[in-house]
Amino acid sequence: MSKLRPPLGPQDHVQGNPDAAIELIEYGDFECPYCGRAHRIVKVLQEALGGDLLFAWRNFPLAQVHPHALRAAAAAEAAGLQGRFWEMHDMLFEHQDALEDADLLAYAEALGLDMERFAADLDSDEVADRVRADFLSGARSGVNGTPTFFVNGERYDGSWELDAFLAYLRVLLPERPAAGPP
Amino acid sequence: MALEPGTRAPDFSLHTTPDQPLSLRDFRGRRLILAFYPADWSPVCTDQLAVYNELLPEFRRLGAELLGFSVDGVWCHLAFAKDRKLRFALLSDFEPKGEVARAYGVYRKGEGVSERALFVLDGEGIVRWSYVSPIGINPGAEGILEALEGMERIKR
Numbered sequence: 001m002s003k004l005r006p007p008l009g010p011q012d013h014v015q016g017n018p019d020a021a022i023e024l025i026e027y028g029d030f031e032c033p034y035c036g037r038a039h040r041i042v043k044v045l046q047e048a049l050g051g052d053l054l055f056a057w058r059n060f061p062l063a064q065v066h067p068h069a070l071r072a073a074a075a076a077e078a079a080g081l082q083g084r085f086w087e088m089h090d091m092l093f094e095h096q097d098a099l100e101d102a103d104l105l106a107y108a109e110a111l112g113l114d115m116e117r118f119a120a121d122l123d124s125d126e127v128a129d130r131v132r133a134d135f136l137s138g139a140r141s142g143v144n145g146t147p148t149f150f151v152n153g154e155r156y157d158g159s160w161e162l163d164a165f166l167a168y169l170r171v172l173l174p175e176r177p178a179a180g181p182p
Numbered sequence: 183m184a185l186e187p188g189t190r191a192p193d194f195s196l197h198t199t200p201d202q203p204l205s206l207r208d209f210r211g212r213r214l215i216l217a218f219y220p221a222d223w224s225p226v227c228t229d230q231l232a233v234y235n236e237l238l239p240e241f242r243r244l245g246a247e248l249l250g251f252s253v254d255g256v257w258c259h260l261a262f263a264k265d266r267k268l269r270f271a272l273l274s275d276f277e278p279k280g281e282v283a284r285a286y287g288v289y290r291k292g293e294g295v296s297e298r299a300l301f302v303l304d305g306e307g308i309v310r311w312s313y314v315s316p317i318g319i320n321p322g323a324e325g326i327l328e329a330l331e332g333m334e335r336i337k338r
Binding site: 002061062063064065135136139140141142143144145146157 | 229233235236237266269319320321323327
């Protein structure tokens, strides 16, 4: 079936344990309401799976449908150049309905970023190329809408509703002595 | 059965707007991607076409134009394309219904719609790659890109 190309590498934005049994990659769009829902679900998965999960994000902005998606992706990448990718990622999802340039600048300010640098990076070719490269890698990997998830390098076509997704991921964990209730 | 690689693609002339027909002949010398899908507005097609819409520059870089086909009427196509901001032509395989889909071997008689099928044609109008997806499953773009890139390699 569809495989993640390229595989996770040093260029990727990742969160969690690099040696985790489960690598979960999301191709998403910051303006997509389904991705907003998925964001909240991923947060719970991260909490539930702890050190067993490595989560990565790649941009897949559907710019014709979501006019702010490209700019929002650029804002996350620009924050990433100051080491604050995930804070901006969360900020954008928490404010999906306010993604105008003025909003993006306000979020950067709230995160305490170097504003001059952020503004320059937001418009830079480097950032635009990075977003485009993510998009093309998604197209080549079989991403067919947002969000699309890959689990350990394979496209996940099942439900990403919390219960179904968590049950699916738990099956992938190595067997361990049963733990008591949390 | 869908036309196989190596087959000459049957010509067509279908309307994209009430007064504008498009034919296979119009694209002679250029690669073409033909995307047959069951219906405007259905959730799967919508994502599928949105992804292709974003990939138009990449398809063009690989020398290909994209055309969408369904049995919907022109006015339906116009409203759908406007709503989804599609930047490629949707052809209306409406009268006689599904004639082009039949010629390409991708018409579903029972439902009266086309399969979710993809064809990549070379500049001479020969099918170089074809794929029929299970109707509820979005085939994505990887197959199209691989087919176009494979043709690129042969050319160089």
